[in-house]
Amino acid sequence: MALWIRLAGEAGLDQEAAIKVLESREYDADAVRQDQKPARHLGIRGVPGYVVQGTYMAFGSKSPDEPTALLHQAWAETVA
Structure with missing residues (x-):
């Protein structure tokens, strides 16, 4: 566990x-x-997988545009 804590600190995490x-x-x-x-x-089998409101998906x-x-x-569609 010491390794993970050290790596967290090196990554700038608390x-x-x-x-x-x-x-x-x-x-x-x-x-x-x-x-x-x-x-x-x-149907998501890997990352990244984006799901918005359980309806719209991209895998x-x-x-960043998608x-x-x-x-x-x-x-x-929510505000329409």
């Missing part, structure tokens, strides 16, 4: 916060798998 996260079970393998279930249901590496366009489209 080391005390890193210790708390690493000591918690919030991000263990089971928790991550639970988070993956809804993504798999939507794979995209230019996820932005999804957000604009979802917003336009």
Whole structure:
């Protein structure tokens, strides 16, 4: 765990916060798998995967314009 804490500090992260996260079970393998279930249901098999309002999706590496366009489209339909 010392390595992860050192790397967190080198990356500019708060080391005390890193210790708390690493000591918690919030991000263990089971928790991550639970988070993956809804993504798999939507057909997401890798990263990045963008889902906006459960309707608009984009998969794979995209230019910044593509996820932005999804957000604009979802917003336009929300306020319409």
